[in-house]
Amino acid sequence: MSGLFSIFVFMSQLSDLLIDWYSENKRILPWRDTQDPYPIWLSEIILQQTQVKQGLPYFNRFMAAFPTVQALAEAPEETVLKQWQGLGYYSRARNLHAAAKCVCERHGGRFPDTYEAVRALPGIGDYTAAAILSFAFRQPFPVIDGNVFRVVSRINGMTEPVDTPACRAKIKAFLDRQIDRRRPDLFNQAMMEWGALLCLPGKSAPCLQNPELCFYHKHCRALRDGLVEQLPVKKAKKAVRERYLHYYYVARPDGLYLRRRQANDIWKGLFDLPCIETASAEAPLPGLKRVKQYTHLLTHQRLHLFFYEAPRQLPPQLDTDGCFPVAPEHWADYAVPKVIEKFLDFLREKHR
Ligand code: SF4
CATH class of the missing domain: 1.10.1670.10 (Helix-hairpin-Helix base-excision DNA repair enzymes (C-terminal))
Structure with a gap:
């Protein structure tokens, strides 16, 4: 057999064996067997950091809330973040929203079909561009x-x-x-x-x-x-950064203050409580009761979160710019990180 011929046999063998195996063993998923780039793109963004089992209900919810790229582009950012709540890596949701706007503004609502145009959309790297172009086009x-x-x-x-x-x-x-x-x-x-x-x-x-x-x-x-x-x-793995976040609230049912995270940091655009970040687990403000503590892992960060109850008002040392009180019946209206949601559940139980 000539060298060229044997290479050809090897190559066609991999593809044929693989596709035969796939046809018999693939999982049935709603974003497969379609050539519509919108659900394909959405599923790829959701699955970037998420297992299929966890991502599937989010995909279905997202498609129900925003059935087209136009519907997604027109939705307020907070509504998009709220649908994403619990999936983590929120920059994915913000980029998804920004990319939907680009598709509508730059491409007349039709998903582009060239590598350069797809790759230029926010949140789309080489991997996602290749997935969209191969699956949809x-x-x-x-x-x-x-x-x-x-x-x-x-x-x-x-x-x-x-x-x-x-x-x-x-x-x-x-x-x-x-x-x-x-x-x-x-x-x-x-x-x-x-x-x-x-x-x-x-x-x-x-x-x-x-x-x-x-x-x-x-x-x-x-x-x-x-x-x-x-x-x-x-x-070898990159070192994990340890961060210590000390959160404060007032011990009254309406004593929870929220603020929107603005800085280019974790959880941008989501809501959390007034906070002091320090370099250690030691309480930065003396005399306040620590009621809860959690550890939360991100890709290169380990967050240590401590929650303190202040008796009558928020401590004056706190930066409360942009903070506003939120009554318990409205807590669920705000998109919060998963670990903050856990703490709110704990507070709800406590005040029941
Ligand atoms: S499952 Fe085993 S035999 Fe098959 S490709 Fe992976 S390592 Fe190779």
């Missing part, structure tokens, strides 16, 4: 998410860290060669599903128990070389 841009990284690094037995620009470029070049040009939508969805359902991380990969469980076991270098559990290799 059948353009051959490979989608590379964490699952795809794992699969590609394993089938090729790549032992260098995958999260470096050089390795990313290698993986992209591999997928550019492999992508099925007639069915890029199916190829990409199948690659992602391969990583999500079959080629699972660490010890969970089923081929470790029985190679036959993976349709690609005969060609997988990680399996051949005993490297499945070790791959993909990642660079």
Whole structure:
């Protein structure tokens, strides 16, 4: 067999084996089997930092509240954030809203279909642009998410860290060669599903128990070389920043003050309580009772939240600019971070 011919056989084999496996094993999800870019885009943004199971009800709620890109563009930002409440990484919701406005203003309400125009929309990176263009417009841009990284690094037995620009470029070049040009939508969805359902991380990969469980076991270098559990290799993690947030409220049913977070920081645009941030867990204002404390993890930050009850009024040392009192029956009207919602639930119980 000539070299060229054997490469062709290998390439068509990956795509055919993969799409056959996918057709029989894929999950039925509402954003699949459609070529409408709006639900495709929405689902990709929701799933960027969220598991399918958790994201699905949000997707359905969002589509019910904003059935078209025009409806989303016209909604007030607070309504969009409220629908997003609990999903975290709120910049996704703000960007989604801003991008919907761009689609309406710059593109007459029709989702653009070129890489440059899609990539120029707020909140859309290489990954999401490739997903939208391949799923909605059948353009051959490979989608590379964490699952795809794992699969590609394993089938090729790549032992260098995958999260470096050089390795990313290698993986992209591999997928550019492999992508099925007639069915890029199916190829990409199948690659992602391969990583999500079959080629699972660490010890969970089923081929470790029985190679036959993976349709690609005969060609997988990680399996051949005993490297499945070790791959993909990642660079050492960035240090986690510890932050200490001390929150205050007054011990009366109407003593809760909220303020909208404006700074370019976590939770921008959401509401929380008047706060003092310090470098340690030590209470910055003496004599006030600490009633609750939570730890909340973000990607590179560990937040330590402390809640203090002031007897009659908010301590004068607090910066209360922009704070306003909110009665308990209106707490639910405001989009708050999940951990603040937890505290409000605790207060509700306490005052019941
Ligand atoms: S054989 Fe195992 S490691 Fe290789 S692709 Fe299949 S599931 Fe992944």
